Amino acid sequence: MGKVRNIxxxxxxxxxxxxxxVDVICSYPIRPYTGIMSELxxxxxxxxLDAEFIxxxxxxxxxxxxYGASAAGARVFTGSSGVGVTYAFExxxxxxxxxxxxxxxxADRTLDPPGDFxxxxxxxxxxxxxxWIQGWASTPQxxxxxTLIYYRxxxxxxxxxxxxxCLDGYFVSHILGRVDIPDEAQVKEFLPPYKxxxxxxxxxxQIIGPQIEPAMGPPLQYQxxxxxxxxxxxxxxxxxxxxxIFGRRYDPYIExxxxxxxxxxxxxxxxxxxxxxxxxxxxxxxxxxxxxxxxRTFRPFPTEQIRERLSRFKAIGVLDVxxxxxxxxxxxxxxxxxxxxxYDYGDKVKTVGFVAGLGGEVVTHxxxxxxxxxxxxxxxTGKVEQTAYWIPFEL
Numbered sequence: 001m002g003k004v005r006n007i008x009x010x011x012x013x014x015x016x017x018x019x020x021x022v023d024v025i026c027s028y029p030i031r032p033y034t035g036i037m038s039e040l041x042x043x044x045x046x047x048x049l050d051a052e053f054i055x056x057x058x059x060x061x062x063x064x065x066x067y068g069a070s071a072a073g074a075r076v077f078t079g080s081s082g083v084g085v086t087y088a089f090e091x092x093x094x095x096x097x098x099x100x101x102x103x104x105x106x107a108d109r110t111l112d113p114p115g116d117f118x119x120x121x122x123x124x125x126x127x128x129x130x131x132w133i134q135g136w137a138s139t140p141q142x143x144x145x146x147t148l149i150y151y152r153x154x155x156x157x158x159x160x161x162x163x164x165x166c167l168d169g170y171f172v173s174h175i176l177g178r179v180d181i182p183d184e185a186q187v188k189e190f191l192p193p194y195k196x197x198x199x200x201x202x203x204x205x206q207i208i209g210p211q212i213e214p215a216m217g218p219p220l221q222y223q224x225x226x227x228x229x230x231x232x233x234x235x236x237x238x239x240x241x242x243x244x245i246f247g248r249r250y251d252p253y254i255e256x257x258x259x260x261x262x263x264x265x266x267x268x269x270x271x272x273x274x275x276x277x278x279x280x281x282x283x284x285x286x287x288x289x290x291x292x293x294x295x296r297t298f299r300p301f302p303t304e305q306i307r308e309r310l311s312r313f314k315a316i317g318v319l320d321v322x323x324x325x326x327x328x329x330x331x332x333x334x335x336x337x338x339x340x341x342x343y344d345y346g347d348k349v350k351t352v353g354f355v356a357g358l359g360g361e362v363v364t365h366x367x368x369x370x371x372x373x374x375x376x377x378x379x380x381t382g383k384v385e386q387t388a389y390w391i392p393f394e395l
C-alpha cells in the first residue's frame with residue numbers, strides 16, 4: 001500500500017517522476033509549472049532521487065537537453081507553461097520524429113496577450129499536431145498517475161512517442177488534494193525500465209535529424225502516423241494493468257459521470273469538469289437528466305469512442321478553455337474535434353460550444369447552470385441558434 005498525503009498537483013507530478021526513476025531532468029522556471037521542478041530539485045539534493053538535474057538557459061534548451069539525453073538512452077523529464085511551451089516549439093516535432101519518449105508536464109497558462117498568469121488550455125493545444133501523446137488530469141491524484149501511465153505507453157516499443165502530461169495551472173498545479181503515493185515495488189511492476197531501440201553509441205555511430213531527400217519524408221511521416229494509431233491499444237492495456245496493480249481504474253479516453261439515462265451532457269477536459277460534476281449532481285436532485293463526459297486523452301483523439309458513447313445524447317455542450325480566433329463554429333478546438341467525430345451521425349445529436357475560464361477565471365456554478373439551461377432548450381426544440389457562446393459575455 002502507498003502513503004496518502006494532501007499535496008498539490010505540482011508535488012504529485014514530482015512524486016510520479018521520482019517513482020518513474022528518471023535519469024535526466026531539465027528545468028527552466030515559469031509559473032505555474034515551476035513547483036514541479038522545485039520539488040524535484042529538493043528530491044535530488046536530499047538523495048531521494050538519483051538523477052542528473054540540469055538547469056537550462058531557456059525552454060528551447062530544455063527540450064534540446066532531454067532530446068539528446070533520451071537519444072542516449074536516458075528516461076527524461078521536463079516541463080513548462082504558457083509562452084515557455086511555445087518558445088520550445090521548434091524541438092517538438094524532431095523529438096517525436098526520432099521516436100523518443102520524452103515526457104513533458106504542461107501546467108497550462110494563458111499566452112500573451114493579455115499576459116496574465118491564469119490558466120488556459122491554449123498553450124498545450126497549440127502543440128496538438130506535433131506527434132505527441134497528450135491528455136489532461138483533473139486532480140492531483142490523476143496528475144501523478146498520468147505521469148506513470150504516459151511513461152508506460154510512450155516507451156512501449158509499439159509506440160515510442162513523447163508525451164505532454166497536462167494539468168490545469170493553479171486549479172490542479174497548486175490546489176491541494178488527497179493523493180495516494182504508491183510504493184516503489186508497485187511502480188516497478190507497472191513500469192519496466194526504458195530501453196530504446198536506437199540508442200546513441202560512439203561504437204556504433206548514427207546521424208540524428210539529418211536533412212533528407214523529399215521522397216524520404218512521406219514514409220517517415222507515415223510511420224509516425226502508424227505509431228500514433230498504436231497508442232489506443234497500448235493505452236487500454238496500460239489502464240487495465242494500472243487498475244490491477246494500484247486499484248485505481250481510469251477509462252483510457254472518456255470519464256462518464258451520471259450519463260446512464262442522461263439526455264444532455266457537458267463535454268470538456270481538465271479541472272473545470274469537476275465543477276461541472278457538482279452542478280450535474282445538483283440538477284439530478286432537481287430531476288434533470290444531465291451528466292458529464294470528461295475527455296482524458298486529447299491526442300490521439302478518440303474518434304471511434306466518441307461516436308460509440310456520445311452519439312446517444314440529445315444535446316452536448318462543449319467547454320473550451322482556450323482562445324481560438326477564427327476557428328470553425330467560433331468556439332474552440334474541442335468543439336471542432338467533437339463535431340468532426342460526430343459528423344456522420346447527422347442531426348441526431350446537437351452540439352453547442354461554450355468558451356469560458358479564459359485568463360484563469362473560475363467557471364462558476366452559475367455559469368454551468370446557464371449552460372445546462374441552454375442545452376435543455378436545444379434538446380427540447382432541436383434548434384441550435386448559435387454554435388458557440390463566449391461566457392460570460394454572450395450567455
